Amino acid sequence: MSVPPLTPIPVLQGEPSRNQGSTPTAAFVEGMFTRRQIRSIADGIASFIIKTGGISIILCILGMCAFLVKEVIPLFLPTQVTPTEPISLSPLERPATAALIGVDEYQELAYVLRGDSLEFVFIGEGPAAISRIPSRGLLPDGSVTALARALGKGHNLAMGTEDGRIIPVAIEFTQDFQGSERSIAPSVRIGTPIAATPTPQPITELAYQSTDSEVRMAALLQDQHLWLTTNRTVSLPDGTIAASATQVDLTSSIPDRVTAFTLASRADILLVGTEEGKLYQFDIREAAHPTLAETVQVSEKDKAVTALAYLMGDRSVVVGTASGQVSVWTPVREHPGTNLTRMMAIHRFASHKSAVTDITISQRDKGFITADTGGGIRLHHSTSEQTLLVLTPQQGALRNTYFSPKADGLVSLTEDNRLIHYHIANPYPEITLATLFLPVMYEGYEQPKLVWQSSSGSDDFEAKFSLTPLIFGTIKGTFYAVLLAVPLAILAAIYTAMFMHPDYRAKIKPTIEIMAALPTVVLGFLAGLWFAPVLERNFPAMTGMMLVIPLAILIAALLYVMVPTSLRHRIRPGVEALLMMPVIIAVVWGCLATNAWWESFLFDGHYKSWLQTHLGLNYDQRNAIVVGVAMGFAIIPIIYSISEEALTNVPKNLIAGSLALGATRWQTLVYLVLISASPGIFSALMIGLGRAVGETMIVLMATGNTPIMDWSIFNGFRTLSANIAVEIPEAPHGGTLYRTLFLAALLLFVATFLLNTVAELIRQRLREKYSQF
Structure with a gap:
């Protein structure tokens, strides 16, 4: 079969058009080239700004450290x-x-x-x-x-x-x-x-x-x-x-x-x-x-x-x-x-x-x-x-x-x-x-x-500059704050990520995160002037709550399990915890209403004298309990938010595969989700710990601010950061107190640096170890 020859198309001769030599493809390519240049320049500028900002932050931190060292060194120079x-x-x-x-x-x-x-x-x-x-x-x-x-x-x-x-x-x-x-x-x-x-x-x-x-x-x-x-x-x-x-x-x-x-x-x-x-x-x-x-x-x-x-x-x-x-x-x-x-x-x-x-x-x-x-x-x-x-x-x-x-x-x-x-x-x-x-x-x-004890009213005073009580107070305040905040924040993050209904999660999670925006001075004010007197008046009732609330939750859970399946299926999945709220509110109200009975039952009619007689403890109105609650309230949103994000970011296909293979949600949580999210959860704990170590206003306003060394939850304490805030306005420039406070700041700086460094090393190890998840 023969193919007929192609007939050439004649080209019209005449005056060239305005767009001659510029085809649509060429114009598109030219436009793309121009946009790429602009994007490249913008990326370069952004990269320069980011690098400059990062280097500036590092230099500022090093400058702060050098300044602290400069102010502290004269303390140890020979005569x-x-x-x-x-x-x-x-x-x-x-x-x-x-x-x-x-x-x-x-x-x-x-x-x-x-x-x-x-x-x-x-x-x-x-x-x-x-x-x-x-x-x-x-x-x-x-x-x-x-x-x-x-x-x-x-x-x-x-x-x-x-x-x-x-x-x-x-x-x-x-x-x-x-x-x-x-x-x-x-x-x-x-x-x-x-x-x-x-x-x-x-x-x-x-x-x-x-x-x-x-x-x-x-x-x-x-x-x-x-x-x-x-x-x-x-x-x-x-x-x-x-x-x-x-x-x-x-x-x-x-x-x-x-x-x-x-x-x-x-x-x-x-x-x-x-x-x-x-x-x-x-x-x-x-x-x-x-x-x-x-x-x-x-x-x-x-x-x-x-x-x-x-x-x-x-x-x-x-x-x-x-x-x-x-x-x-x-x-x-x-x-x-x-x-x-x-x-x-x-x-x-x-x-x-x-x-x-x-x-x-x-x-x-x-x-x-x-x-x-x-x-x-x-x-x-x-x-x-x-x-x-x-x-x-x-x-x-x-x-x-x-x-x-x-x-x-x-x-x-x-x-x-x-x-x-x-x-x-x-x-x-x-x-x-x-x-x-x-x-x-x-x-x-x-x-x-x-x-x-840095000051006194007379010149013959023997100044006492031991930093150990302040270091002890910092550790004590951090311990009680973390003791309260970590279980609540981690368990709340687990429930929100794994068990709560998505509609409720979308409302509750932002609400908890907004708590982080509360100024610490407000928390310290409420803790020192409102919560501390309330706790002092109702301490027996709150002690009773610690005994009754876990028991009430356990009984409520057993009753819920005994409810017929047909009725339980009518309850929307992921909202079971909301059914506990009336129970907890009722128990709290009941304990507060029976405060006198709890004091008589647990403490023979007067809890302060009972603590002094039987345990040798003095109850101070502003004590470690108040600080632990207030500071825990301040760091719960941080730990919760980061932990919840780490748990949520575990690949859904892994969770679905585990459930498809017959594992329960708890088994999936324990053997898969927690392991995979452990680097993020550990980072949340370290950030919360660093937040508690450096907290100033809550400790300053909610505790007795007394530099004593006692693990009792009924006594106050003084932290390094709170001590700096209290003493620095009265410290003569260049004096012993002035430079000792800078030494305390340097100790905080070094402790935070070491804490963050060790935390990052551990996080990297966890990430490498469990990357297969």
Whole structure:
């Protein structure tokens, strides 16, 4: 069969059309190419924005971590000391057996009292560093044999003479500003001499304290008699001042040779150390009748007590001995139920190589300086029980040492009459890893404790910065919140995903998720001001609910099973749980209505006294139950939503296959759905746990906010985050409290990071292991 040839189609010749050369296919291809370019550019921009945002978030997190570390590092830096050139003092016309040295709070002007010769020396920076005010004699006859410094702020001194008199001396520093230049001018005020003994005798050692109306002195005479002298002044109606003096010889109460003694700053206690290493404590509140309160052995019998000084606050005393031992003693109650105390060593420090000769206390904290016969100087802190600084200058023995008023420097006077000055950078002496995380023996406590107590109304307060109670509170609050939230959230997610009718699921799931939008401050407000009082009034009824509700649900379920099948089939599948709501509501109402009966039945008529008597528990209105319920209410929506999504995303064909093979819904749930959804459920638990760890406002408002360590559900607690919120507004910038709070924030940061990292690793392992599902 032949095929006829194709007839060519003639092409019309003429003027070309407007669209010649552009077919519809070409136009479509050109349009597609243009859209692809636009999409490619848009994808590139979106990718750049996403990468930039992700990198920015990571950099912000790293920046936050670096900032926290920067603020925390200074807490653990070692003490820095900067010496200055020694300054030689002018020679004295008469040799002096006693000497005292001091400095103003800016460490610019020092004074040196040698015998009765007083000299002021400029030790600040600049051209006036070696300028001085010439020394002058404070007494016409120059018969000073002993010097003493009163404890506390200021420069209140006393001179003991060879004829048994005591002469008060007060040195003051007045500041004046000329523009930006500061100048300091000293002034000296000499008081009226006071007779310390009935008969004139040289005073070899002296302790001195003064108040507005009273001067109290302890003087050791050349014949080894110890006299306690009290001089009172009273203003009379006619404008005159009457003075009265009381002198008591304490020698008969001290069988050993006296080697050191000191007065408390309130002049109500006199401590006397002896050659046999004993410490005698006298109660001298009644000046005419001092009583020996206690005698304690503070060193070996052949090692004399060579130096004594009360720390700021008058509770603890520093004891230095001839063997170089340094220890802190404080009165401790013998039993928790009594006010009887006994002196006990609470801190011991590394020993000096020779006898301790001088102890100078800080006017800012529980720090102090000790010096020995070899010229060694050591800086200690009582609370942290650490020796912060050891100086071994080559100048030989020291006559006196003084800790600057701001605890940022010290001055010493050598035997060859040279003034030595050190600048000290030691802003955080009370912070160590031990004081932050281990029990510490504080003043007034019977045993070492973990305590957070950052502030007080007085300057002599011993700050307590233990973070362990706060870490414990964080764990406790998280535990009780998770204990309530996890079962409810997971079981609710299981029921919603596997058993609830889809129509009800579409309404209930968004409702629960909306709960996550409630501000935590609202939840804390409701928990603290509404739920806590309700729980306190109806605690017996709520205890009864815990017993009755599970039993009522079990009975209702058994009755439902006993209902004829024809009637059960009329009930829409997936709504069976709604039938339980009337039962639960009825039980709750019944328990609340019978609250008095439950209290009588379970707690013998009064649940608070029953808890105290039988379990030793105190019921606080704002306790762990309140916080657990409120915080659990806050994290339930998060755990529920993520868990429900994980359960719902299990492939339906797997579930249908399991049911088709004869497995029940419960078997399918246990052996298939939960295993397949385990990575998502685990992620939900970790996110909820992290949410509970960092919660602030609920804990702040719904608990007692007390940093105590007790697992009782009836007590409150304080978490790290709540503590930061409470303390940071009052923390001085750069201070110990300020940096300790940043350390708490860093601990939260690290804990959250580690928690999320471990959770992600476990989630990945679960995902790899059960990916076949």
